[in-house]
Amino acid sequence: MDALIYTAMSGAERAMRGQQVHANNLANLDTNGFRANLELAQAASLPGYGYDDRHMSQIQANAVTDRQGALHQTGRELDIAISGNGYFAVQGPSGEAYTRAGAVTLDADGSMTVNGMQLLGEGGPITLPPHRKMEIGQDGTVSVLGAGADAQMQVIDKLKLVRAEASELTKNEAGLVVARNGQDLAADPTVQVKAGHLEGSNVSAVEEMVATMSLNRTFEVQMKLFKAADDMTSTGNKLITG
Known part of the structure; x- marks a missing residue:
């Protein structure tokens, strides 16, 4: 069950950090010349003996979009x-x-x-x-x-x-x-x-809001998975000690 807990918690962390990226983009909606950050996530194995089947989600927020602003x-x-x-x-x-x-x-x-x-x-x-x-x-x-x-x-x-x-x-x-x-x-x-011109931010408020709502749902799903893993662990312990 602990493998599922690792997956759920790392997924929840990824969702939270992704929200930070999009919140920063929205904060710079009116910043001239601002380039929106992209959130990139990849799977990473957990180091250590016996953890081969446990993977974490790592986010990278160092990519930028090259779309031109108005x-x-x-x-x-x-x-x-x-x-x-x-x-x-x-x-x-x-x-x-x-x-x-x-x-x-x-x-x-x-x-x-x-x-x-x-x-x-x-x-x-x-x-x-x-x-x-x-x-x-x-x-x-x-x-x-x-x-x-x-x-x-x-x-x-x-x-x-x-x-x-x-x-x-x-x-x-x-x-x-x-x-x-x-x-x-x-x-x-x-x-x-x-x-004689200035370029506005290339942030799309609609895209950022949609991404934020999607991450909110992802976070809720990860929390439900965490609760399910905790319930299964509790049930397993009762059977063993039963």
């Missing part, structure tokens, strides 16, 4: 969104990382940042000189119009834009997208940028 026009020259697949490169807390968030701000020294992290170009972090106007081209080229009266648009750098399959990506402890193999992704010239 693009919203803002008209702000520092707002950028990626059209199609791809990511912006930023300097994260533990190295290079990737994001779809495009609400760029300028620090006092002219550094381009996203959510407090420096935006990376092909030459490293991008810092703009004093200027009257800036433009971000479809290919990610960053140009500025200098402060002088006779100044002309000058290319400063080009955003580092990358692309990878969703299966090759995961999220780090800061919630940023990184490559599963731990390596930096190479720049991809085919990634397109749309200036």
